[in-house]
Amino acid sequence: MNLSQINEIAFEADDRYPPLLQVLLAVQDENPNHYISESAVGEIARALHVTRGRVYSTASFYSEISLTPRGRNIIRVCINAPCENAGKKEILEALKEILGITIGETTDDGEFTMESVNCLGACYMSPAIKINDQIFGDLTREDLPGIIQKFRKERKEEEEHATGESSIDF
Structure with missing residues (x-):
């Protein structure tokens, strides 16, 4: 810049x-x-x-600002008491299994970085995560594969659109 x-x-x-x-x-x-x-x-x-x-x-x-490169999608995991008590540990374990990373790391493909935050302002729907500007709450382990897949699919569609390619067979 x-x-x-x-x-x-x-x-x-x-x-x-x-x-x-x-x-x-x-x-x-x-x-x-x-x-x-x-x-x-x-x-x-x-x-x-x-x-x-x-x-x-x-x-x-400010935790929202980074001085090191991060992935395309930033996953912020709430570590405050309401999320902790509502199952944050299980959510973190599931994200680690799905992405192969933990707090402070970025996936090898540069798609996701996981960070911890003290509060997302979504205590009413704990446990919660925020991916970019979107909050996902009342999470269970089962919710996470679909959420992550949604972001991967969006990336693939953007790349296909940019190159003019389509995965539709005619």
């Missing part, structure tokens, strides 16, 4: 005083690997006239 792109994001956020957190999230969303790169830190600091240290401290404070 270059300085002009970061400036554009920064000043779309607020013409006069762009909030650093909002800019970090927007830049991260634009990155295909869903993280703030080393070069982006420098560009953000220059664009907002703040120190690199301030950018790093803000980025590292």
Whole structure:
């Protein structure tokens, strides 16, 4: 990402005083690997006239922001008491079986990264996970293969659409 792109994001956020957190999230969303790169830190600091240290401290404070590359789909697993008591451990075990990863890891194909969060704001439907911007709650082990398959299918359809290929036989 270059300085002009970061400036554009920064000043779309607020013409006069762009909030650093909002800019970090927007830049991260634009990155295909869903993280703030080393070069982006420098560009953000220059664009907002703040120190690199301030950018790093803000980025590292929020669990929603990553300074390392992540998968295409981010799975956030709630580790707060309501989800813990409702079966979070079983959900984590099932995700590990399905994806072959655990908290802090990314699948070999770069499709999924699993992270823990303190709360998703979905205690009423514990246990819950969030994949990208979508929350799935009242989960059981049996729900997870279908949910993961949905995201894999979406990716396959996007790739087929991009290449103009179709899996339909004529």
